[in-house]
Each structure stands twice: as structure tokens, then as C-alpha cells.
Amino acid sequence: MIRDPVCGMEVESPSEYYSQYEGQKYEFCSSACKAKFEADPGQYISVVSKPGKTTYRVSSDGIERLQIPVIDMHCTSCTLTIEKELKKLPGVKKAHVNYATEQAYVEYLPLEVKTEEILQAIKSAGYQTGQATLKLGIRKMHCACCVTKIEEELRKTPGVLSASVDLATESATINYLPSMAQIPEIKRVIERLNYPAFETGSPVAAVSKAIAEPEDENQKAREKEYRTLLSKFIFSAILSIPFILFSYPALFGLPAQLQKGSDLLRFIWLTMGVISLPIMFWSGSHFYSGALSAIKNRSANMHTLIATGITAAWLYSSVAALVPDIFPSEALADVFFDVVAVVVALVNLGMALEIRAKGKSSEAIKKLIGLQPKTARVIRNGKEMDVPVEEVVLDDIILVRPGEKIPVDGTVTEGSSSVDESMITGEPIPVEKNKDDEVIGATINKTGSFRFKATKVGKDTALAQIIKMVQEAQSSKAPIQRIVDLVSGYFVPTVIIIAMISFVVWYDFGPSPNLIYALVVMVTTLIIACPCALGLATPISLMVGVGKGAENGILIRSGEALETAQKLNAIVLDKTGTITAGNPSLTDMISSNGFKDEEILLYAASVEKASEHPLGEAIIKGAADRSLTLIDPNNFNAVPGHGVQATVQGKQIVLGNEKMMKKFNINLGDLNQRSQQLADDGKTPMYIAVDGKAAGIVAVADTVKPDSKEAIAHLKKMGLEVVMITGDNPRTAKAIARQVNIDRVFAEVLPEDKAFNIKKLQQEGKKVAMVGDGINDAPALAQADIGLAIGTGTDVAIEASDITLIKGSLKGVALAIQLSKATMKNIRQNLFGAFFYNGLGIPIAAGILYPFFGVLLSPLIAGAAMAFSSVTVVTNANRLRRFKAKM
Numbered sequence: 001m002i003r004d005p006v007c008g009m010e011v012e013s014p015s016e017y018y019s020q021y022e023g024q025k026y027e028f029c030s031s032a033c034k035a036k037f038e039a040d041p042g043q044y045i046s047v048v049s050k051p052g053k054t055t056y057r058v059s060s061d062g063i064e065r066l067q068i069p070v071i072d073m074h075c076t077s078c079t080l081t082i083e084k085e086l087k088k089l090p091g092v093k094k095a096h097v098n099y100a101t102e103q104a105y106v107e108y109l110p111l112e113v114k115t116e117e118i119l120q121a122i123k124s125a126g127y128q129t130g131q132a133t134l135k136l137g138i139r140k141m142h143c144a145c146c147v148t149k150i151e152e153e154l155r156k157t158p159g160v161l162s163a164s165v166d167l168a169t170e171s172a173t174i175n176y177l178p179s180m181a182q183i184p185e186i187k188r189v190i191e192r193l194n195y196p197a198f199e200t201g202s203p204v205a206a207v208s209k210a211i212a213e214p215e216d217e218n219q220k221a222r223e224k225e226y227r228t229l230l231s232k233f234i235f236s237a238i239l240s241i242p243f244i245l246f247s248y249p250a251l252f253g254l255p256a257q258l259q260k261g262s263d264l265l266r267f268i269w270l271t272m273g274v275i276s277l278p279i280m281f282w283s284g285s286h287f288y289s290g291a292l293s294a295i296k297n298r299s300a301n302m303h304t305l306i307a308t309g310i311t312a313a314w315l316y317s318s319v320a321a322l323v324p325d326i327f328p329s330e331a332l333a334d335v336f337f338d339v340v341a342v343v344v345a346l347v348n349l350g351m352a353l354e355i356r357a358k359g360k361s362s363e364a365i366k367k368l369i370g371l372q373p374k375t376a377r378v379i380r381n382g383k384e385m386d387v388p389v390e391e392v393v394l395d396d397i398i399l400v401r402p403g404e405k406i407p408v409d410g411t412v413t414e415g416s417s418s419v420d421e422s423m424i425t426g427e428p429i430p431v432e433k434n435k436d437d438e439v440i441g442a443t444i445n446k447t448g449s450f451r452f453k454a455t456k457v458g459k460d461t462a463l464a465q466i467i468k469m470v471q472e473a474q475s476s477k478a479p480i481q482r483i484v485d486l487v488s489g490y491f492v493p494t495v496i497i498i499a500m501i502s503f504v505v506w507y508d509f510g511p512s513p514n515l516i517y518a519l520v521v522m523v524t525t526l527i528i529a530c531p532c533a534l535g536l537a538t539p540i541s542l543m544v545g546v547g548k549g550a551e552n553g554i555l556i557r558s559g560e561a562l563e564t565a566q567k568l569n570a571i572v573l574d575k576t577g578t579i580t581a582g583n584p585s586l587t588d589m590i591s592s593n594g595f596k597d598e599e600i601l602l603y604a605a606s607v608e609k610a611s612e613h614p615l616g617e618a619i620i621k622g623a624a625d626r627s628l629t630l631i632d633p634n635n636f637n638a639v640p641g642h643g644v645q646a647t648v649q650g651k652q653i654v655l656g657n658e659k660m661m662k663k664f665n666i667n668l669g670d671l672n673q674r675s676q677q678l679a680d681d682g683k684t685p686m687y688i689a690v691d692g693k694a695a696g697i698v699a700v701a702d703t704v705k706p707d708s709k710e711a712i713a714h715l716k717k718m719g720l721e722v723v724m725i726t727g728d729n730p731r732t733a734k735a736i737a738r739q740v741n742i743d744r745v746f747a748e749v750l751p752e753d754k755a756f757n758i759k760k761l762q763q764e765g766k767k768v769a770m771v772g773d774g775i776n777d778a779p780a781l782a783q784a785d786i787g788l789a790i791g792t793g794t795d796v797a798i799e800a801s802d803i804t805l806i807k808g809s810l811k812g813v814a815l816a817i818q819l820s821k822a823t824m825k826n827i828r829q830n831l832f833g834a835f836f837y838n839g840l841g842i843p844i845a846a847g848i849l850y851p852f853f854g855v856l857l858s859p860l861i862a863g864a865a866m867a868f869s870s871v872t873v874v875t876n877a878n879r880l881r882r883f884k885a886k887m
Helices: 031-039 076-087 115-124 144-156 183-191 203-208 217-247 263-283 285-296 302-322 337-361 363-370 462-474 481-509 514-528 531-551 559-565 575-579 597-608 614-625 658-663 671-680 708-717 730-740 751-763 778-783 811-845 859-882
Strands: 017-021 024-028 064-071 092-098 103-108 132-138 160-166 171-176 197-199 375-380 383-388 397-400 409-415 417-420 431-433 450-456 554-556 570-574 580-591 634-639 643-648 651-656 684-690 693-704 721-725 744-746 768-772 786-790 803-805
Touching: 017 031, 024 031, 064 115, 076 092, 076 103, 076 115, 076 285, 076 481, 076 531, 103 115, 115 160, 132 183, 144 160, 144 171, 144 183, 171 183, 183 197, 217 263, 217 337, 263 285, 263 302, 263 337, 285 302, 302 337, 302 481, 302 514, 337 859, 363 462, 462 531, 462 554, 462 559, 481 514, 481 531, 481 811, 514 811, 514 859, 531 554, 531 559, 531 811, 531 859, 554 811, 559 786, 559 811, 570 575, 570 751, 575 580, 575 693, 575 721, 575 730, 575 768, 580 597, 580 614, 580 671, 597 614, 597 643, 597 651, 597 684, 597 693, 614 684, 614 693, 651 658, 658 684, 671 684, 671 693, 671 730, 693 730, 708 721, 708 730, 708 811, 721 730, 721 751, 730 744, 751 768, 751 778, 768 778, 778 786, 786 811, 803 811, 811 859
Parallel strands: 570 721, 570 768, 721 744, 768 786, 786 803
Antiparallel strands: 017 024, 064 103, 092 103, 132 171, 132 197, 160 171, 375 383, 375 397, 397 450, 409 450, 417 431, 554 803, 580 693, 634 643, 643 651, 651 684, 684 693
16 A cells, blocks of 8 residues: 555555656545645655755655754764654654764654654754744735735745744744755745745845755754854863862972961862863753653663763862862862863863864865856847856857856767866766766866756756765764664663762772762763764764765765675676777778778768668767768668668668678678688678678777776776676677686676676685676666766666766776775774774773773873864774775
């Protein structure tokens, strides 16, 4: 059963009423629902149009998918808390929170739960969602009914949280999620009701500008948080200096009147206790609010550990300063206000540095988004006009001058140039573009001026698809993350239990003053534990690795694909379009009996002018490349399976295979042997005869790509078995295999049987990757452990693949595997560091070294270690940004 997207009724699939929209099939209960859907699909399906932000969709099974920016997450426990809260809601099918990207991904049934309830669940868990406020002016409102009508429609719009329309000022104030709803979409809702809407900042400008980019509220919140944490660090760090001085008067050689036991020092300690309060409740306010939220949700997080530790230290110190006489000895009446100040300062500094480092980790996606040009020079009604790129529509003719960015994807209609496509494909050499060639949006025109027709705009452009794929991959989880998630769920409660046990053990069995030792150990244990390092270890490396892949023309769909790629030991390469160029081209000309090479090519190409055979097209292109002027043939005749004949300039031309020559009694002489050699090399030889005399051979072949041989040699050097699969006959297949040094070949394989051959290799115990063009290779790509699709031009979103290579070069396969190995190595380093740090740090903090070496860790050192452990993980992940392929 599936759900009708119009009425919500459950329908048995397949239904006789269905419609295709944006490559997806939707089924309906009746022709009436189908007609409503086809009249306005946008009313029933909402897809965000900002490149890379396709974050909301109603599928035909009634499930809605939602992406929400989450603010104020500080450790992996936060993600588990939010996920737990979301999964409590009825109708929520799936909830996943990514700590590195600070996004929540939710799949839910809208009939059972509302968007507002999902947002409220995140809020009740103690976190904020990134949202924006929009002010719109509205014309032609006349009464309260108009207001009610507009408000009702706006509130139904996915992503709109609240809407208030004011008749007096003719305006609307709308709170919305930028990742779900966009300004043009919101305006269209109002305009569908026949009320003109415009942004109040500039009504005139609004007419000429359909899209105003919404501010990145999430980024602004992050910057604000960074500045706030830095201010809190400076405040607590400055106050911590005198705190340390007066906490250890003997160590710093202070005068006798400031030594322990003096009334003056006791007064200073009391003052320190009072001054500690703003440190705790302003500089450390987020620790308490985070801990409180965790308690409300019956969970614990990093904030719980810090808040508990500094509160215990402050309470003990306050009692020691106020009523020292209640302690059995003077040694016990010690203070730890310095621990409060220093720990708060260091943890805030660590969090600030982590935010800044995480910002660097997402630079790849920011670069991609920044590539999008803002305007396009469109020719409409014979006039050139600059319009926002969002207003470009299909089939618009766009003019591009030297040095300008190409605004959208399209096909050249007039002019020529060289285009720098390095920002999309990673290929540094500019590509020549002539009439009918594809151009990719966001690439840079270098030399000439040209016009092109827009073929893909908005979310359909190559850049938009790349951004979407990268964002989806960065937000996915690698299988290795499951171990971390399992550990993280028990981490904080376990640390609290260890701290309590440590306190009891030290209090009962520790040296004198045992209470002091017990308190120090407990506080140190609570403070040193770092769930953040564990939570960041995998996603931050994944984010950088996927981004680095995009910079090099490699689009990785998921963390699972990235992890699996490093385990591969066999690569299956489709021949056509993968090893070879995929387009037949002229390779050889052999003349005899006094004819010249150019002469036989002219005759052959002129005859083929009247043919539609793909090999004929290769001969014609070869002649055009040599600037030969072709002659129109007369009396053209095609002999199926043999060849063609025609009259050119009064001469009788026969072109074809050996059977064709025998048919016309042409004596081939030694051309037969030369033809055999060409066939053995995987080429298709065609004899040409002029007026009954053999004139020579023209040979055509699907040529091997220039870098295929080098790329295959590199794959072999990496220890991978390379296999070629093709539908060609064994002779041609082996000829191509010899050229590129491939030993194992599957020939005469039908497209539907390619997946079977992949399965055979897997049954040999191999981890197999299939590399193909993503069209007739789709079943094999899906069967393989990893499917790598060769994408060319604007065709980057090949659904069947796990990894897409934009360049169309096999070198990308080796690069993808190298990147996978580098990323997984980085993840393992991070995980080892995080587990090693916590596994070693917590027992040392609990005092395990004291009985053997007399070493006890200071809470100050624990605070510093904890603060910089997560920074170390993020910094290590950022090393991937310097990744370079070894080719």
C-alpha cells in the first residue's frame, strides 16, 4: 500500500492512476486526484530549490523528510538526547542527528505528527533550531478575511513556523526554516491567492529580483557562539590568575599574613567565592543549562560532568572558607576556587577553538556554494539584460564574455571559447568549447565570447546536484560510527559512576587528608572525560574527506561508500566509455596503388555523407579535422552487412568490408594482411576502391582514453585485480585489453548479464567495484560492493552509483580509493586518540598511579586536557584538507 499525495488515502500499488514528476512516480486513488496533482504538483510536493538544500519532500508513501539546523550541541551525548526525544513522537519513522554538520534529519508521517511538534521536541530537549524571520509587503488586501486567508495558507506551507499578517501596514511577518522554505516559495504561496508580495526593504527591487538569498542563520549563530565563548574565556581567564595565586600562597612565596590560617587570606577566599559566582553562572552558564536539559530528559552529557565537577569544587571551597572549624584538621579546610575559574576558562577556550576548526572542516561545501554566479546576461526579445541567476529559465539564450562565470548549464549555440572547469571537475587544463558543446554552470569562460541555451537551471544544474550529493554524504554515518554511538550512550553515566566510586575509595582508603583527596579525584575524573572527542572522531573526518573528494571531481554518496572503498581488491571496468572514449574515431589511413591518404579519406567521407552509420560519422569527423571539403555523392547505395557505394566527381567509389570487395571483384593484394593487423588491434578496417581498383584502407575504432593505461597500471600497483567487461567479441575485447595491460576479460556479456559476472567475482571472496557509465551498467553498479559511475559534463547525479567521477577519467578510481584509505586512516587515528585519551585519562584522574608513583592529576591539568582533546580531533581531521593523490 502507498499513500495518495493529494488526499492522503492509502492506495494499492500499482494504481491505474499515476503520474511522473521530477523522475519520481506518484500514484493516486482516482483520476480527480491525479488531475489536481498535475495541475499544481508544488502544492502537494515541496522541494527546496536552493542548490544542495533539497531537504524536504513528500514521497508517494506519505513520508515527509525534514532537515533541521540544531544550535547549542556540544558533544555526542547531545545528538543521542535529541534522537531519543524525536523518536518518542508518534509518526516519526527515522531520526538521525549529525554532530559535525549540526543538522537533524527526520522522516515522519504528517498525518500523525506536525512539523511544530518535531521542533518543540528539539526545544524541549534543551536545544534551539536555526530559523529566520521574513517581512513581506502585501498588496490588494481589503478586509480581515484577506488576512485570515493568507495566514491559513502560509501556516500550511512546509517550513513556515508562524505567520502574522497586518492589514493596517499591509505586511506579513513570517518565521520559517531556511533549510525547508525559501523566500520565493513563500511569496508564491501569497501570490497564488492573487495578492502581490514583495520584500519590504525595496518593493521596486523586489519586482526585478525574484530571489533574495536568506541569511545563513545557523552560520550567524555559530559566529555569535564563538564570540560569546571567547568573551567568557577572557573573563574567567583574567580572574583565574589571582585565584591561582591565593590558592597556593606557600608555592608563590606570599607574605606570612597571606599564608593559610590567616584572617586576611580567609577574607580573600570568601571574596574569591563570591567572584566565582559570575564565572560559574555567566562564563559557565551553558554548562548548567545543558546539564538541566539533560536531567529533564533523564540523560547526561558533557555539561553534566563539568557542571557537577565545578559545583562540587565551589561548594566544598565555600564551606572551607566560611566555616573552616567544622573540619577535623586545618589541612582539610582548603579551597578550590581556582579549579572553578581555570576549568571554565579552558573548556570555553576549547569549545571556541572547536567551533572555529569545525568551520574550516566545512570549507569545501562553502567553496562549492560560493561558485554560483549571482547574475546572468540573458537575451530576451533581441535585448541583452542582466537578471538574477534564479530568474533564468529553460531555453533562455545567455551571453558569456571573457573572464565571466557561466551562470547555468547549457549548450553552446554561437561562438567558441576555452572554459576553465577545474572548480567542478578538478581538471586544470581549460576545455575548448564550440557549437553544440555542453557548458557547466559556475565554470569560468577564459578567452572567447559565446552564446548558449540554458538546458538545466536551479536545483537541476550540475553544481546544485554536486552540492546536494556532498551535503547528503557529509551528513551520513559510516558503519564504524555505530561502535562510537554504542559507547557514547553509556559514556557519561559510566564516568559519573567511576567518579563516585573513586570518591568513596579515596575517602575510605586514601591518605590524609582523605576528604580533600577524594574530592580532588572526583572532580578531576568528571572534568577529564571527553565525550566530544568520541562524537567528533568520525563525522568531522567524513565531512573533510567527502569535501576533498568534491574538490577533485569525486562525488561520494555516503559514509558507507567511503568506508567500503578502502577494502576493495577487484575493479571491473566497462570497456565502452570507461576505458575507451565511447565515440568511434578515425585511427588509420593506408593507401595503395598510387593513391594518397588524404585522397582516399576525401572519397570515403564524401560517400559517408549520405550514410547514417556511426562509423561513417567517425570518417566524416576525421575529414573535418583535416579541413577537407567534402563532395556531395550521387547514386548512393547501401548494401546491409557489406558497405556502401556511390559516385563522387564521376568516380565509382566502393567502401566496405572484405565481402563488399568480393562482390565487386576488387583485388586487395597485400591490403588483406594489413587489415588483419588492424583488426587484431581492436580496430574496424574498411576497404576503399576507386573505379574498380583497391585504393586503401580507412580504420575506425573506439579509441582508448589517453590516461586509461596509466590509471590501470596504478590500480594494479595498489594491489587491485583489474577486470574488463564488454559486449564486444573476444577478439576486439582482447585487443583493447592488450593495449591497457588487462589480463582478465569478460567478453560478449549482455548488459543484463553484467551483474551476474560481478556476483561471480564476489563469490570468489573479492570485494568488487564496478566502473561504468551509469546507463546500461546500472544493475552491475548496484550489485557491486561499490559502484563508480563515470559522469561527463552536466550528468553528475547517476543514481545507481555510490561514487561518481565527474572528470570521466579512470584516474579518479585510484584517487577515490586513495581518498577512502586516507579518510578511514584519519578516522581510526581520531578514534584511537579519543579512546586512548579517555581510556588512559579517566583511570589516571581516578588516581590509579598514586599507589605506585605517588602521582595525582590536578583538576587544572584535567581541564586543559579535556578542553583540547576535541580540538586535537578536529585539527587532525583538517589535515585531510592537505590530501594529495599519489599518481
